[in-house]
Amino acid sequence: MSNINYQERIPNNVDLSNDRRLQRALEAWQPDYLEWWMDMGPEGYQDDDIYLRTAVSVDQDGWASFDYVKMPDYRWGIFLTPFEGERKVNFGDHMGEDAWQSVPGEYRNILRRVIVTQGDTEPASVEQQRLLGHTCPSLYDLRNLFQVNVEEGRHLWAMVYLLHRYFGRDGREEAEELLERRSGDEDSPRILGAFNEPCSDWLNFFCFTTFTDRDGKYQLRALSESGFDPLARTCSFMLTEEAHHMFVGQSGVARILKRTAERMKEGDPRKLGVIPLDMIQRHVNLWYALSLDLFGGEDSSNAANFFAAGLKGRDQEMRKYDDHLALDQTYDLTLFNPQGEQRIETIPLRRAMNEVLRDAYIEDCEKVVNTWNRVLRKEGCDERITLPNRRFFRHQGIYAGMYFDPQGNWMAPEDWEAKRDEWLPSMADKSYIHSLMKPCTEPGQYADWISPPPRGINGQPIDYHYVEFAGS
Ligand code: BYC
Numbered sequence: 001m002s003n004i005n006y007q008e009r010i011p012n013n014v015d016l017s018n019d020r021r022l023q024r025a026l027e028a029w030q031p032d033y034l035e036w037w038m039d040m041g042p043e044g045y046q047d048d049d050i051y052l053r054t055a056v057s058v059d060q061d062g063w064a065s066f067d068y069v070k071m072p073d074y075r076w077g078i079f080l081t082p083f084e085g086e087r088k089v090n091f092g093d094h095m096g097e098d099a100w101q102s103v104p105g106e107y108r109n110i111l112r113r114v115i116v117t118q119g120d121t122e123p124a125s126v127e128q129q130r131l132l133g134h135t136c137p138s139l140y141d142l143r144n145l146f147q148v149n150v151e152e153g154r155h156l157w158a159m160v161y162l163l164h165r166y167f168g169r170d171g172r173e174e175a176e177e178l179l180e181r182r183s184g185d186e187d188s189p190r191i192l193g194a195f196n197e198p199c200s201d202w203l204n205f206f207c208f209t210t211f212t213d214r215d216g217k218y219q220l221r222a223l224s225e226s227g228f229d230p231l232a233r234t235c236s237f238m239l240t241e242e243a244h245h246m247f248v249g250q251s252g253v254a255r256i257l258k259r260t261a262e263r264m265k266e267g268d269p270r271k272l273g274v275i276p277l278d279m280i281q282r283h284v285n286l287w288y289a290l291s292l293d294l295f296g297g298e299d300s301s302n303a304a305n306f307f308a309a310g311l312k313g314r315d316q317e318m319r320k321y322d323d324h325l326a327l328d329q330t331y332d333l334t335l336f337n338p339q340g341e342q343r344i345e346t347i348p349l350r351r352a353m354n355e356v357l358r359d360a361y362i363e364d365c366e367k368v369v370n371t372w373n374r375v376l377r378k379e380g381c382d383e384r385i386t387l388p389n390r391r392f393f394r395h396q397g398i399y400a401g402m403y404f405d406p407q408g409n410w411m412a413p414e415d416w417e418a419k420r421d422e423w424l425p426s427m428a429d430k431s432y433i434h435s436l437m438k439p440c441t442e443p444g445q446y447a448d449w450i451s452p453p454p455r456g457i458n459g460q461p462i463d464y465h466y467v468e469f470a471g472s
């Protein structure tokens with residue numbers, strides 16, 4: 001079934017109306033979700049008409065339609081890529097067995113944990129971005145922010161569906177708790193580090209959607225290989241939506257770089273009201289490092305168990321690899337002792353699966369940075385954006401609690417602290433950037449610190465009324 005039933009209260013392509021218990025349970029969760037959305041979703045824009053895309057089909061082509069929607073009326077629903085019939089578990093100890101259509105008892109807990117961890121990031125990101133609308137650089141950007149927000153809301157629905165459908169009472173409790181934790185809250189924070197960090201201006205937002213949503217891409221890709229078929233199919237549809245989130249980030253940073261490079265020909269970017277390259281670099285450093293942490297420990301028995309169980313594969317497990325058992329191979333990790341001496345430790349490949357996924361992510365990020373540097377080159381600017389070494393500013397895994405410069409050299413803590421404001425956003429950066437963040441809400445108007453996009457959304461012009469404010 002590839003078409004979505006929009007007649008129902010919860011749009012879906014999972015035949016919800018034939019499972020009354022599940023339908024009732026999800027319909028009972030729906031008002032709590034909406035209450036969360038009104039409390040924690042974009043502040044101040046709930047009555048406005050936003051030019052949004054809504055999923056209308058799960059086919060690769062023509063899956064979305066565009067129209068004006070008030071965000072609380074967005075049709076959040078449950079969409080899985082179509083059932084493929086004969087799917088098998090394709091890696092790990094169960095390789096060759098039929099893919100699971102229900103939860104294998106022995107993996108119930110770890111599977112629930114992965115689904116909850118994934119689900120938790122989605123509302124967290126909406127919470128982090130909740131005030132950004134007030135300082136939007138244009139209606140085009142405002143609309144993109146809201147598009148990302150409603151789709152992250154839908155990603156939460158995707159995980160809540162799995163919890164309700166496959167995990168009974170525990171699942172329903174977890175679904176409630178997903179609406180109770182809050183990004184950055186001291187008592188009840190979100191689960192993963194990056195999702196508790198503030199994201200209070202648009203440079204942070206564009207770096208977040210470039211680097212943190214891109215972690216989403218790789219986690220979802222790994223889960224879309226899963227032997228638990230409903231998880232695989234849910235994640236594979238989420239990836240369709242994810243592409244736009246990363247586009248928003250990558251093109252947002254590119255537009256900032258373009259404007260900065262243009263102005264640098266005239267003088268000091270700070271005096272000209274644009275964002276200096278070193279400030280942009282510090283934000284890249286921060287969000288890249290926070291996002292690297294999201295892959296978990298380099299040496300992880302959890303990761304080995306996930307892989308062995310056939311629950312979480314590598315990036316493009318089927319396309320990129322021939323050996324799906326990963327039993328005979330190893331992975332070399334570079335470790336440091338407290339004196340900064342380096343040594344290599346070789347671990348079984350299965351234990352290194354977090355690091356293998358991180359490698360794929362890093363490669364992708366390098367390509368993104370290359371596209372940014374092409375923008376600088378085209379503007380005749382000789383400076384370049386770079387990615388810091390994977391050891392820089394890490395809080396999870398084997399480099400946590402140690403200090404490395406952006407080139408990856410070990411440092412004594414006090415030496416590192418003295419350099420901190422050179423490498424990471426400082427209070428001065430924050431107040432300068434905040435001073436630039438003035439809303440631009442006339443169609444076709446763009447803030448001075450960012451260049452307009454080369455084209456609009458869905459073939460519309462860049463001065464389109466992407467948001468129609470209520471009462472105007
Ligand atoms: N922060 O063996 P370890 C997205 C915990 S983004 C805090 O090293 P493991 C999105 C870990 O839970 C994609 N805690 O790692 C983007 C464990 O705790 P317990 C999100 C962390 O288990 C933008 C302990 O450290 N999806 O969709 O292999 C906008 C040691 O565990 C962190 C997923 O993450 C951290 N950064 O975990 C919106 C996929 N890292 O159990 C959305 C689901 C590790 O000892 N999650 N810990 O208390 C997973 O597959 C895995 O849980 C992890 C790695 C990738 C997080």
Ligand code: FE
Nearest residue numbers: 122152155216
């Ligand atoms: Fe998401």
Ligand code: FE
Nearest residue numbers: 213216242245
């Ligand atoms: Fe996303």
